[in-house]
Amino acid sequence: MxxxxxxxxxxxxxxxxxxxxxxxxxxxxxxxxxxxxxxxxxxxxxxxxxxxxxxxxxxxxxxxxxxxxxxxxxxxxxxxxxxxxxxxxxxxxxxxxxxxxxxxxxxxxxxxxxxGELIMSFALTEPDAGSDAAALKTRAERDGDHYVLNGTKRFITNAPRAGAFTLMARTGGPGAAGVSSFIVPASLPGIKLGKTDKKMGQRGTKTCDVILENVRVPAANIIGGVPGEGFKTAMKVLDRGRLNISAVSCGMAQRILDEATAYARDRKQFGKAIGEFQLIQAMLADSQAELLAGWSLVQEVAKRFDAKPAHLSDPDVSMRVSCAKLFCTEMLGRVADRGVQVHGGAGYINEYPVERFYRDARLLRLYEGTTQIQQIIIGRELMRRD
Structure with a gap:
């Protein structure tokens, strides 16, 4: 496609x-x-x-x-x-x-x-199941041709706007094999939203808790129609999502670098543009080199992603996706910090875009799998190989 x-x-x-x-x-x-x-x-x-x-x-x-x-x-x-x-x-x-x-x-x-008639949201994370997503506690009990869902989902992006959720709940025993994925219309009785989260950055994005109290969902709404496959679905979805977060990280880094370079050309100190000073150039150069490395990695992994069957997981591709998420989001943090540093005190003032990007960038190392989760995925795959 x-x-x-x-x-x-x-x-x-x-x-x-x-x-x-x-x-x-x-x-x-x-x-x-x-x-x-x-x-x-x-x-x-x-x-x-x-x-x-x-x-x-x-x-x-x-x-x-x-x-x-x-x-x-x-x-x-x-x-x-x-x-x-x-x-x-x-x-x-x-x-x-x-x-x-x-x-x-x-x-x-x-x-x-x-x-755009329907906004869909992804509901996996829970108060006690963030990085340990397979430990989720939201239950889905079979009742005739429906399942009855009870539990709480946390930090759900676009929940206040959503018309439906792709929601993971436990239909079986403990661990990943007991998780199923449901399509849950937001209008169903028993769904409540918590207060909208007040975040460090990314103003305009909307996240909140989703609370389910005896929510009756048709059994036909299990994604794929087969119980117990939900965790596999979630991990495949997150692979593609993580690669795109890596791409967004590169785009954010490019904007920060552009802003810092323009400021370095215009800002005068000691009678010359600060961009003429080698220590300023060093910060810009480090950001450029890391950005190009990250973007090259994203494009290479994307080609491998396209080459595999879309509905199947590939451990090697998943590992490479985690490499991209790890490198690009951490790279963005460094580029954002340098961007503020090049601006000096002005970089701490919110009328300059780098101040906002510095706050916005911090989230990318957390959502859809923290840096530490990516390290675990990479390390496990390396140790699995002969």
């Missing part, structure tokens, strides 16, 4: 122009109001951003992973909340259905996802 090269280049050019002309000028409004303007959301729908990864047969654009990471690199160059509005639709919220859903599930949900 991919777009032909000519069509993709036109799409990428349109996205770049949209970011430059519509999103970057709205960054300050977003920061002040903690909301993505409604007219921008409608424009996102009209240019197809909600359906980037949904196949054309369901009304989407059908990008390959290699194409998707290029778009996400560009989206990383502006405030994170803009991508967040549709990010779960093209990523973790819908990919479970796309990879493992039944034909009926795909026909029912994917066209609404692609149009």
């Amino acid at each position: 991919s777009l032909d090269n000519e069509s993709f280049e036109l799409l990428l050019s349109s996205v770049q122009r949209f970011i430059r002309e519509r999103l970057v000028p709205a960054e300050n409004i977003l920061e002040e109001t903690d909301e993505v303007p409604a007219d921008i959301v409608e424009d996102m729908k009209s240019i197809g951003l909600f359906g980037l990864t949904v196949p054309e047969e369901f009304g989407g654009i059908g990008l390959s992973v290699s194409q998707e990471v290029q778009v996400n690199f560009e989206l990383g160059r502006t405030a994170a909340a803009f991508r967040s509005v549709f990010g779960t639709n093209i990523g973790i919220g819908s990919q479970g259905i796309l990879m493992d859903g039944t034909p009926d599930q795909k026909r029912e949900y994917l066209p609404k996802v692609a149009s």
Whole structure:
């Protein structure tokens, strides 16, 4: 599944122009109001951003992973909340259905996802099951042709906007084998939302707890129709999501480097532009080298991702995805820190974009698997090999 090269280049050019002309000028409004303007959301729908990864047969654009990471690199160059509005639709919220859903599930949900009529959210994390996701406690008890769900999900991106959740719950015994993945409409009785989280950064993104109290979900809403496969689905979804977070990290790093370089050209000290001082150049050079290394890694892993069957896991590809997530998100943290340092005291003032990006960047080392989880995945795969 991919777009032909000519069509993709036109799409990428349109996205770049949209970011430059519509999103970057709205960054300050977003920061002040903690909301993505409604007219921008409608424009996102009209240019197809909600359906980037949904196949054309369901009304989407059908990008390959290699194409998707290029778009996400560009989206990383502006405030994170803009991508967040549709990010779960093209990523973790819908990919479970796309990879493992039944034909009926795909026909029912994917066209609404692609149009933006339906926002889907991914609900795996719990108060006592973050990095140890297989220890989740949300229960799904069979009752005739329904399951009754009880539990709490935490830090769920887009939950306040969601029309449905891809939600993992325990239908069997302990461990990963007892987990199933459900499509849970947000309108079902018994679903409550906690207060919206107040976060360090990424203003305009919406996360909160999702509380389930005796929520009756049709058994037909188990993704793929087979209980006990939910954890496998979640891990496949997270692989693709982590690679795209890596791409976003590179895009954010590029914007920070651009801002720092421009400031170094314009800011005068000791009678000359600070960019003429070698210690400033050293910080810019380190950021450029790390950024190019990270972006090359993302593109190489994306090609391997596209080469494997979309519905199957590949331990080697998963390990390489974790390498990208580990390197690129940590790289972004270093680039963000240098960006503030190049700005000096001005970098600590919120009228400069690097201040916001410094706060926004911190989350990328945490969500969809912390740096330490990526290290564990990489280490285990290396030790497994002969």
